Amino acid sequence: MPELPEVETTVRGLERVLKGRRIARIEARRADLRRALPLDLGQRLTGATVTALSRRAKYGRIDTDRGDSLIFHLGMSGRWRIDPGDDHKHDHFLLTTDDGHVLALNDPRRFGSLDLVATDEIDSWPAFAALGPEPFDIEAATLHRRLAGRKAAIKLLLLDQRIIAGLGNIYVCEALFRARINPKRSGGSVSRARLERLVRTIRDVLVEAIAAGGSSLRDFASPDGELGYFSKRFDVYDREGQECREGCGGTVKRIVQGGRSTFYCPRCQH
C-alpha cells in the first residue's frame, strides 16, 4: 500500500522523465476516480510544461507553467508506470511527453484520486488545508500539544492526517514499535520524552523505507515498473505470531483498532 515513502519514490521517479517536459497528450479514461475530473482537464494540461514535482503527505504534485497543479493520491493500489508498453487493465490516466515517454496511472481498486487545482490556491484546496505538519517538519513539542488531552489511542491519532500528515498503517506500527510505545495507550498520556523518541523513530523508519526504494508490499512497483522490493523487512507489521525481533522472547500480536490491524509486541511496548 503506498504510504509516504512510496509516494516520495514515485515522485522522484516521475521527475526524471517529466520535469521540464512539455505535455504532448492526455488521455483520461475515467472521469470518476475518487472525485470528478474537470471537463477541461485535457485542454489545460496539453501543451503545458511541467515546472516542478513534489510531495505533500501522501499526495504527489505536478506543477505546470499554466498555473495548474495535477495532484494524485495512490490510495491503496495506485501506481505510475513509465513507458508501460502494452496496455494494462486499470490504466485510468495516461500522459505523453513531448519526447515520447508515456506515464500511466494504474489503480485497480480506485481508492486513489486525481485533481487539477490552481497552483496559487493550492494551500486552501480542502484536502491540503486539512493536513497537519509533515513528519520531517514536526517537532516533538508540536506533537505533544496536538495530543494533549486526547483520550483516543496513539495509534489512531497518528493515522489522523490532521494531526500529522503522511503516515499510514504500516509505518505507524513500525514507528511505535521502535519507540516502544503501546499502540493502545491514549495519545494524551505519552510523555514529552517519549514523543521525542517517537518523532525520531518515525523519521528513521520513513528515511529507511525511502532509501529502500519505497516499501515492499507485494504489489508495489517503482515508477519504471520494476517489481517490488523485499529489501525492507518489517519488525512487526504482518508478523502476527512470530517472535519479536528485539529478542525479548515475546510474540508479535495483532489487534484491531478503528477497524484496521495493529501489530505490536506486548512485551516491549508500554
Added chain:
DNA sequence: AGATATTCCTGGAGGC
C-alpha cells in the same frame, strides 16, 4: 470528543 460503522473497489488467499 470519541467510538464505531459504512462506503468506495478489486484481487488475492483460503476453505470446501
Added chain:
DNA sequence: TGCCTCCAGGAATATC
C-alpha cells in the same frame, strides 16, 4: 478446477 467468502487499505462521511 471453480466457486464462495473474507480481507486488505485511505479518506470521507454518518451516527450515536
